[in-house]
Amino acid sequence: MKERPVLDVTVVLLDDGLSSTAIMPVEIFHSAGTLWNDLHDQAPQPAFRVRTVSLSGGAVRSPYGLSITPETSLDAIERTDIIIVPTSGLDLDLKLVENSALLPWLKRHYAQGAYVAGVCMGAAYLAEAGLLDGRIATTHWAVSDRLCARYPKVRWRQDLFVTEDSRLLCSGGVYASMDVSLYLVEKLCGHEVALKCAKALLLPMPRIHQSGYAVLPVSQPHDDSRIRQVEAFLQTNLSRDVSTQDLADHAGLGARTFVRHFKAATGRLPAAYLQALRIEAAKNMLERDAKPIQSISSEVGYDDVAFFRSLFKRITGMTPTDYRAHFAPLGVRGQPAFEAP
Structure with a gap:
């Protein structure tokens, strides 16, 4: 059987986001092909090499006091197969300015052939870079109206947990970082590897719809x-x-x-x-x-x-x-x- 190539995954760490939107992808990609094998006393067959980066290479902070130190900086990554962009706080105007260096970096690696995934509000960075224009995308249901208004060229599908369009992936909600990660494991390594990874981590296989989780008003505000x-x-x-x-x-x-x-x-x-x-x-x-x-x-x-x-x-x-x-x-x-x- 032909040996499967090991794929490079780069997980971006950003200040003020929920750390799980970065850590969960790290753990899933790291576990694919290894954890199940370790639990069954089999030789590990890692499917991915996972690296964490921040804009400068320095530690990032979470809103609840957790500090995470990445392996390196954005500029140190010459090529990668997969990029995961996590969420980074609700003040989108501020965060897009603070993290503006991320935008040309995403465009460059996408042009080189990388899969780029935005988790929850991380999808805003893909949209701001112009990568999602004319393409299907999703985000958390609670912020979808804001992103729909800000990026009208994007074909938003806020009813979905995971979308993929031309190597651009989005996931709706914090724990949809799990869904989009397992989705990519299955897409790139096959169902068996993804299923074993999910079973080893006691996770469900990727969910698709987030409609059932939404708390959306039946009617918009009005004065009639x-x-x-x-x-x-x-x-x-x-x-x-x-x-x-x-x-x-x-x-x-x-x-x-x-x-x-x-x-x-x-x-x-x-x-x-x-x-x-x-x-x-x-x-x-x-x-x-x-x-x-x-x-x-x-x-x-x-x-x-x-x-x-x-x-x-x-x-x-x-x-x-x-x-x-x-x-x-x-x-x-x-x-x-x-x-x-």
Whole structure:
């Protein structure tokens, strides 16, 4: 069997970010091909060489007092196969100025053939460098609106954990650093190496959708009192089947005028708004109690539980059962909380 080449991974360390967005990729790439083998008394077959760098080569600080010293500086890296850019704090304007030297460095290595991955808000550095123009990308759901407005040429997909477009990868959220790292291990070394790495570290294989984790408002802020009345009506009658005409009558408007006003105020058409409202209500129920899925489906207005399951998965990226398993209290998930004997 042909021996697999060892790939070079460069993980950038930046001040004021969450250290896990850099450390998790270091540990995953370092473990691929080695940890599973070590645990099974087999000869290690490292798939990657991992280096950490900072802009100057000096230590970087985290917002919670942790200091990390890299191996070297950006300028010392002549070539690399993979670059990981972590998150670096929420003040994006300040951070883009502080870390401006990173931008031409990313462009140079991308032009040389490197895969470049931005973790969480690290995607902003790829966008600021112009690498993401016209390409699909993602970021954390809570900052996606800011990045969408700042970089309108990017095809943002805030519903996804991991995106890849022309060797440019992005991941949404802090622990999506795990997802994008395992994704690259699988892509470049195959499923078996990635699976063994995940099992050795007790990690799940890469997640794709982050929709189920988002806490997004059903409606955008607005001052239309007539539409607010309709929203309040829908919130207290979300299980009822109501027509657009019924809602228009409630607002005291003609049907076409109502639809136009409703979309302008909320950002959604009435049917889509009600659908989103029902899914949010279902998520809340799944998070707090152990009602059967059929009962929750009926309570939010869907007598056809198969349709409800399909709709829920399409919107959140998870089945109702999976959502409950992720977010409900231990007792509700069917797993009793640990108690010492």
